[in-house]
Amino acid sequence: MSGHSDNLPVADDGNPGLPEHTWRPTDVDPKAEKRAERQVAALFGLSAVCAVLFVVAYFSLQVGDNHDTVLGLGASNVALGSALGGALLFIGIGIIQWARKLMADHEISELRHPAASSDEDRAATVAALQAGLEESGIGRRPLVRNSMLGAIGLLGAPVVVLLRDLGPTNAQVADAATGQGLEHTVWKQGVRIVRDVVGTPIRPSDIEIGDLFNAEPATIFETDEDGEPLIEGVPLQVAKSKGAVVLIRMDPADNTPGRGRKNWSVDGILCYSKICTHVGCPISLNERKTHHLLCPCHQSTFDLADAGRVIFGPAARALPQLPIAVDSEGYLVAQSDFTEPVGPSYWERDY
Known part of the structure; x- marks a missing residue:
């Protein structure tokens, strides 16, 4: 669309000076129009096929130690990237071809008006939009419309499939013995x-x-029944990092135990999860005089003398506390696992 300033009105005959409109083959030849319509629909169809191929490749190609390869590259990555790229590319090309060959291409010129339009101008704008929809042919070209909607709809399939890579659910991995899942760590009674x-x-x-x-x-x-370690190697290190804690000692008179936590400390020694309940950053910035623990990522601050209560920042819940005791040899041990999930809050968390 081209425009003219109010200071430069059009000629007296109303001609804004635009070049004469050139008709396209699809404007004058019904066969060419139908052919272009089929081409656009075919492009949308190719997009839908690519979306389906993405889902097929996701479930059929092997990944991991024995992954499939293509020219030395991971076949899964190549197939997924190509299929998703093709799905998006063909939709884009289809829309471009639709605009170039089938939508109205008349150039329009109008005078510029003040920002506040009159009711008449607003009504005219709505009418122009309606005319544009009619000229696009979306109402009278069901083949193009339906194929485009189908292609766009199938683009949701790769998105849904990729949600699977967010990881197994808590119910699928919940195991108190190995500290798996959202609700458990490797801490349990007697662990030093x-x-x-x-x-x-x-x-x-x-x-x-x-x-x-x-x-x-x-x-x-x-170990399990066969004598094999329940957890070792990298999984063990991950489990231990999830169970990371901080120990602090304060005057017992300064501590205000939470409900049911009077026996969770030893001579003023308290133990809390080291993982911030906001987004999981490790915490260790201690204000010695106030017993406040500060997260360096987003400044969430917890009062360790008041059951880990949040006193500042975006964290939504208190720092989980680990109940501790002393074993027969005089070393600090856990009384049990944490009584609540550690780490960032999540919507299924049981308060």
């Missing part, structure tokens, strides 16, 4: 609390008032 990295067990006498340091569950060598 050890210093992060070095892995040495901790006695209450090792911690002074005001101290805060990182800790983790001791390495667990539980």
Whole structure:
């Protein structure tokens, strides 16, 4: 669309100076019009085929250690990328061809008006939009319309399939013995609390008032009925990172235990999850005098002297606390697993 300023009105005869309109073959030849319509519908159909091929490739091609290859590349990646790219490409080409060959291509010129349009102008605009819809042929070209809607609709299939890669559900992996799922960690009764990295067990006498340091569950060598480790290697390290905690010691008089948590501490020593309940960042910035623990990512602040309550920032719930005790050898151990899920909040969390 071209426009003219109010200071440059059109000629007296009403001619804005646009070149004479050139008719396209599809404007004057019904056969060419039908042929173009079939071409556009075919492009939309190819898009739909590519969307279906994406789903087929997702479930049929192997990934992992024994993955299929194409020219040395992962066949799954090549197929998924090509299929999704083709689905989007053919829809784009189809729309372009529809606009070039079938939609009205008359150039329009009008004078510019003030921003606040009159009621008459608004009515004229609505009428022009309606005319545009009619000229696009979407109402009288069911083949083009339906094939386009089908292609766009099938584009939802790759999106739905890809949701599967978000990971298994909590019910599929829930296992208290190995700390899998959203509701469990490897902590359980009797598991020793050890210093992060070095892995040495901790006695209450090792911690002074005001101290805060990182800790983790001791390495667990539980086996199944066949004598095989329940969890080892990378899964073990992941499970231990999920069970990461911070230990802090304060004057017992400063601590306000949460409901039912009077026996969760040892001589003023408290243990909390190290994972922020906002988006899961590791927390360790301690304000020694206030017992406030600050997350460095988004400044969520938790009061460790008040059951890990949130006092500032975007976190929506308190820091989970681990109940602790002392074993027969005088080392700090867990009384049980966390009584609530650790890490970021999620919509299915049981409060």
